[in-house]
Each structure stands twice: as C-alpha cells, then as structure tokens.
Amino acid sequence: MSVLRRVLLAVGSNPLVERQMTTRALARRIALRFIAGETLEDGLTAVRAEAAGGRTATLDFLGEAVTSATAARAAQGTILDAVTRITADALPSGLSIKPTQMGLRFDPDLTSELLGEIAGKAAADDQHVTLDMEGSDVTEATVALCERLRAAGHANVGCALQAYLRRTEDDVERLTAAGASIRLTKGAYAEPPDIAFPTRREVDLSYVRSADWLLANGHYPRIATHDEALIERAKRTAIRLGRSPEDFEFQMLYGVRRELQGRLIHAGWQLRVYIPFGTQWYPYFLRRIAERPANVVFFLRALAGS
Numbered sequence: 001m002s003v004l005r006r007v008l009l010a011v012g013s014n015p016l017v018e019r020q021m022t023t024r025a026l027a028r029r030i031a032l033r034f035i036a037g038e039t040l041e042d043g044l045t046a047v048r049a050e051a052a053g054g055r056t057a058t059l060d061f062l063g064e065a066v067t068s069a070t071a072a073r074a075a076q077g078t079i080l081d082a083v084t085r086i087t088a089d090a091l092p093s094g095l096s097i098k099p100t101q102m103g104l105r106f107d108p109d110l111t112s113e114l115l116g117e118i119a120g121k122a123a124a125d126d127q128h129v130t131l132d133m134e135g136s137d138v139t140e141a142t143v144a145l146c147e148r149l150r151a152a153g154h155a156n157v158g159c160a161l162q163a164y165l166r167r168t169e170d171d172v173e174r175l176t177a178a179g180a181s182i183r184l185t186k187g188a189y190a191e192p193p194d195i196a197f198p199t200r201r202e203v204d205l206s207y208v209r210s211a212d213w214l215l216a217n218g219h220y221p222r223i224a225t226h227d228e229a230l231i232e233r234a235k236r237t238a239i240r241l242g243r244s245p246e247d248f249e250f251q252m253l254y255g256v257r258r259e260l261q262g263r264l265i266h267a268g269w270q271l272r273v274y275i276p277f278g279t280q281w282y283p284y285f286l287r288r289i290a291e292r293p294a295n296v297v298f299f300l301r302a303l304a305g306s
Contacts, residue, residue: 031285033255035062036277040078043277044085046254047093050273054265057093058130058251059086062278064098069110072103076114078278080121087125094128096160096274099142108141112148119154126156128181130222133160135189136196143171147178155179160224162187163207164196172210176218183222183251184210188287204230212237215248222272224251228260235269245269253288 036046040061047057061079066072079097086093097118102111119129131146133139146159158180161168164187175182186203187196197203207230214221215237223234231250238248249270252261264271276284 030289031281034253034276034285034288035281036254036275038277038279038281040082040085040277043082043275044089044091046275046277047086047091048089050254050275051092053262054271055261056249056270056272057091057275058096058128058272059093060096060098060132060274060276061101062276062284063101063280064134064283065100065105066103067106069103069107072101072107072110072114075101076118079118083118083121083125083127086127093275094130094272095122096130096132098132098134099145100134100138104138104141104145108145111145112152115145115149115157116152116154119149119157123154123156129154129157130181130183131157131159133162133185133187136165136191139165139167139171143175146175146180150178150180158182158222160185161210162189162196163210164191164203166195166197168206169210169213172213172218176214179219181220181222182214182218183224184214185224186227188290208233215243216241218248221248222251223248224274226252226257226260231260231264256288 036042043059043061047059050057059082061075061082063075066075079095082095085091086095095118097115099111099115102114104111115129115131122129131142133142143159146157149157159175160183161171161175162185165171172182172184184207186207197206204227207225207227211221211223211230211234214223215234223231225231234250237243238245245268249272250264251272251274254273254275261271261273
C-alpha cells in the first residue's frame with residue numbers, strides 16, 4: 001500500500017474530517033459516482049438499470065462496526081426488506097453484508113442468528129449472500145462465521161477474501177472445502193506488512209495464485225477486480241481449464257470501469273456489479289478514493305470546500 005494511501009485513510013478516519021466531508025455538497029456529488037444513493041429504493045433502481053445492461057448485481061446496505069444489538073437488528077430489517085423487494089420485483093441480485101454490521105465485534109452469536117435469518121429468507125428465491133471481508137482483526141471470525149453458517153445448512157452463503165493478506169491462499173482452500181463460493185478481491189484496508197503484502201506486485205501475484213486455484217477447484221468463483229491484466233489472465237486460465245463462462249463470474253464496483261464492464265458483457269462473460277446504498281456511505285467512499293491516486297484530487301477539493 002502506498003504511503004499516500006495510508007495517509008489518506010488515516011486522515012479520513014478522523015471524526016472531524018468525516019463530519020466535514022459528509023456535510024459538503026461536493027463530497028456527496030463525488031460519492032454518488034460510487035454509491036447508488038441513500039435509500040433502498042435508490043439501490044433497487046440501480047439494480048434495475050444494471051439488469052437492463054445485461055449485468056447482475058449484489059446489493060450492499062452500507063454500514064459497519066455497529067456497537068449495539070439494536071443497531072444490528074435495525075440493519076437486518078433493511079436487508080430483509082431488500083430480500084423481499086428483490087424477490088417481488090424478480091431482480092437479478094444477491095446481497096453483500098459486512099458481518100460487523102450484524103454485531104460480529106461484540107456478539108458473534110447474534111451475528112450468526114441475524115445472518116442465518118437473512119440467508120434463510122434469501123434462499124427461498126435463490127439469492128446468494130456474500131459475507132464481505134473487513135479489516136484483519138475480524139478475518140478469522142468472518143471465515144469461521146461462513147463455515148458455521150454453511151454447516152447450519154445455509155448453502156447460499158459465501159465469503160469475500162482479500163488477496164493482499166498473507167493468509168488468503170489458505171483461506172481460499174479452507175472455504176472451498178466448506179463448499180463456499182468465494183469473491184476474490186485485492187483488499188482495501190490499511191494493514192501492516194506482517195499481515196498483508198506491501199507491494200502491488202506481491203498482491204497481484206497472490207491474486208493470480210488464488211484466482212488460478214479457484215478457477216481450477218472452486219465453487220462458482222467470483223473474480224472481483226478492475227485490473228485488466230488480471231481479468232485477461234483469468235479469462236485465459238478459464239479457457240485453458242475448460243471452465244464454462246456460466247460457471248464463474250467477474251465482479252466490479254458500481255460506477256467503476258463502465259467501459260470495461262461493457263466489453264466483458266459484449267464478449268459473453270458474466271459480470272456482477274456491487275451496488276452500495278445507504279446513509280453510512282463515508283467509510284466505503286473513503287476506501288474507493290484511496291484506491292487510485294487519480295481520485296485523491298477530488299478528495300482534496302472536498303476538504304478545501306471547492
């Protein structure tokens with residue numbers, strides 16, 4: 001991870017900076033490049049638009065690190081509403097959920113209960129539920145949670161893994177053994193070098209190793225990257241292994257690399273778009289800004305009140 005990115009994430013996590021950013025019109029306009037809007041209806045509208053363009057979706061109600069059972073249950077209520085609407089409107093969408101939004105940091109049993117209820121309702125309409133991966137302090141708990149939910153009979157639950165973590169290749173095999181479909185990402189959190197690979201080259205090589213293994217052995221791999229070189233590598237690997245385009249998918253974030261998304265669909269590959277919505281958009285927005293140096297200028301303009 002670059003020094004600039006580390007500094008940006010550190011500064012941006014300051015509560016004063018967050019208040020300044022979330023109350024300024026420019027910051028909100030920038031955020032809407034990456035976020036469907038603040039309401040469930042905004043998210044569903046974006047799902048419909050993506051479906052019209054040949055894309056499927058995974059819908060994410062933004063929010064993380066809740067500190068009370070009341071907040072966790074309130075978040076679950078919105079997600080259950082999303083499940084109902086996806087089914088009623090016959091939308092091609094699954095769900096992505098951050099376990100800390102369901103209380104993972106303070107009550108793992110509550111988290112299992114709430115996610116089990118979501119997964120059970122989602123399964124009735126064959127909606128897939130992906131556990132988003134967060135910071136390294138909850139990586140093991142999230143992997144174990146996925147195993148626990150699947151062992152309880154929730155066959156529609158999978159997990160995201162982050163290639164920049166040194167443990168990820170082992171987790172890929174571990175969760176595949178549990179039957180989980182894995183979304184493979186690069187990773188978007190600030191982590192020390194003893195936990196995460198510090199250079200882009202090392203992260204890319206880790207990604208390639210895990211993607212190759214998943215395409216050879218995984219259950220419906222979800223190759224989540226905007227890196228065109230890694231996408232081309234995955235396509236070549238799938239063709240070499242005889243993996244059908246219907247038996248895995250590429251994933252990209254809402255509002256990112258739209259032209260590349262279109263090219264993949266036109267060429268016959270499956271593409272799912274990660275669509276976030278909700279009022280708690282700032283942490284997600286900050287990670288998107290930090291991912292590319294070209295985005296930093298927008299962040300700085302917002303801080304300056306331009």
